Amino acid sequence: MKILFINAQSFKTAFGLHDIVEKYNIEILCVNETFEKPNSPIHFKDWKVYSSSRKDKTGGGSAIFIKPTLNFVTIRKPEYELDSIEMVCIEVKDRSNKTFNIWVPYVPPEKPKLMEELCNVVKKEKLKNLILLGDLNAKSMEWNNPKENSHGKLLENCMTTSNLICTNDGQYTRRNSSSRGKGMYKICITDLKRKLWNAWKSQFQKLRKKKFFAHRHPVWWDDAVKDSKKSLNQAQRKFKVKSTPNNFENLKQAEINFNKVKDLAQEEWGNNLAEKLSKASNVKDKWSVFRKMTKKQNNNMVLPFVDGNGNVTFKEEEKCQQLETTFFKGKHLNPISFDAEFYTEIMDKYHSISEDKEQHLEDNNDIDINFAIEQDERAGAVYRLKNETCPGPDNYFSLLFINGDDNLYSTLLYIMNKSWDEGSLPKSWKQANVKFIKKIGKPNYNNPSSYRPISLTSIYIY
Structure with missing residues (x-):
């Protein structure tokens, strides 16, 4: 799991951020000074957004962006957030059922009271595995800053009391930061020994030299x-x-x-x-x-599910079972839940229409509508096929029928007429591959109801 923090000084004008995220394969993006407006919420690709904007003023704001992934789930924790500070708090739970918290606050310069409030919350909650990222405007020699201020002293005391360590290695995390002091942000992690942090840091320095590539541009982009x-x-x-x-x-x-x-x-x-x-x-x-x-990266994944008790489902088999229960074994398919009177009325109308059709056929015996399917009709059906049509369980693509020869077409015509005469379809034609796509506009996709099933049937019955 890779986390990136940056003071964007307006998220909409943070040029190059997309490339950085793709290059280093960032999964959690934390941002200060997003400049988000209440009537214009920020967004980042198809990532999940937790944000806090500045009230009644322009500028400021904090946000956390979560990349769609199968490795962990996130839940916002508003009970930790302070009304006086632009702050976002989330809890992360991974596949091994381990949890940790990420807090992203923004404390303006020369606001020691706000800094004190933040430190008091950290001391009070005593959370394990806490990661604190933010532009706290706290200066201290402990994180390689040549100056000290009241924010830095308060944070030093909080770190000592709460057993936190600072992992800032002097890198700039603010746009146009070359003319500003270093150490403008803090990363504090609980229960992490200094020796372990130094070992991780040396490994990360090696990792930074590697290049990561992800397909984001069109296939012809060179x-x-x-x-x-x-x-x-x-x-x-x-x-x-x-x-x-x-x-x-x-x-x-x-x-x-x-x-x-x-x-x-x-x-x-x-x-x-x-x-x-x-x-x-x-x-x-x-x-x-x-x-x-034409290969592209597929982001239409089914994310882990979280139930009302906070239990997380990561395994694909268990997610399939929940989707099957929701869409194919739900109450809407149970006959007991039907309106009996309405159901009876509809079935009566259906039988009435069927009897009228049979009577109409008896009165018009000279009209034969059960004639055999001919090659012209078969050719017209093949002509209407689309090249990009997805196959069903038989894995026969539409291109197979579009580019078929006479032997294929004669066999296909025989199967069609046989099915028509017997009034039945082969079992494989009745089966379908069910794909689940995300419904647009849902607040999160950790629930089966946030997806829509799409059935891919055989091209034969397209």
């Missing part, structure tokens, strides 16, 4: 597009700072260059894809090439 996009971002920032005619012309030229490079990259990627598809000997190879060249 180094040339990346460089032109970087130049465009720089031109946009310069024009935003100083709206001069020269900067405006530079911005226009940067946009033109970016569009040219982007179009060229898309064309090259498309030509490369077409060339590889043409070399594929069969449909299976073509489909394999297409999937490899």
Whole structure:
């Protein structure tokens, strides 16, 4: 689990933060000075957001962003949060059932009373495995700051009383921090010996040298597009700072260059894809090439479930059982829960319509509607298939039928007519692969009801 803290000084203008998060594979992002407004909540990709904005004033604010993951779940703890401080507190529980707390407060400069309130809460709660991250404006030589202030003295006393240690190694965590003092933030962890921390720190220094890559851009995005996009971002920032005619012309030229490079990259990627598809000997190879060249990171995962008692379900088998109980064994499928009168009325109407149809057929014996399915109808059904249609349990993709030969089509026509004559469907056609997608706008996705089941049936009955 990797945690990053930064004083953003306006989260919306924190350029480059996406790249840092992707590069180091950050799972928990903690931010101070988000500048969040009550009528404009902040968001970060598809991550879960816990935030606290500054009341009745602009600026300030704290937030914690949680990446969708199968390794841990988070719960907000408002009982630890102070009304006088922009502060967010959460509890994290991992697969091994271990828990720890993360607090992200922001204490403005020269506010010793607020600093004292925060220290008193830390002493009172006596939480184990507490991680405190924030711009506390506390200066002390203990964390390599050349100066000291009242905030620093209060925090030193709190750390001594509560058995906390400071893990700040002097890195800047605030934008434009080169002209400011070091040690503007604190990370305090309980029950962690100094020797263990030094060992972890040495390992982390080695880890920082490694590069982490994650697929976030389109598949045709290459180094040339990346460089032109970087130049465009720089031109946009310069024009935003100083709206001069020269900067405006530079911005226009940067946009033109970016569009040219982007179009060229898309064309090259498309030509490369077409060339590889043409070399594929069969449909299976073509489909394999297409999937490899268009592969993207799948974020539509079913997160761990948390019940009303705080119990967490991490195992995939147990999550499947809960989803099955919710959607396929719920009260809405129990006949006892049906409205008997309404059910009887509907069934009577159904039988009445069926009898009318049978009578209509008897009166029109000269009309034969049970004629065999012909090749033209089969060809029309295949023509209407979409290339990107997902297969059912039989794993037959639509491309198989679109690019089939005469032998396949004659066999397919025979199966259709046989099913039509007997009035039944093969068992495999009645089965489906059920996928669960997230419902948009849900506050959290640790509950089965926050997902929507989608049934993928066989292409035969598409």
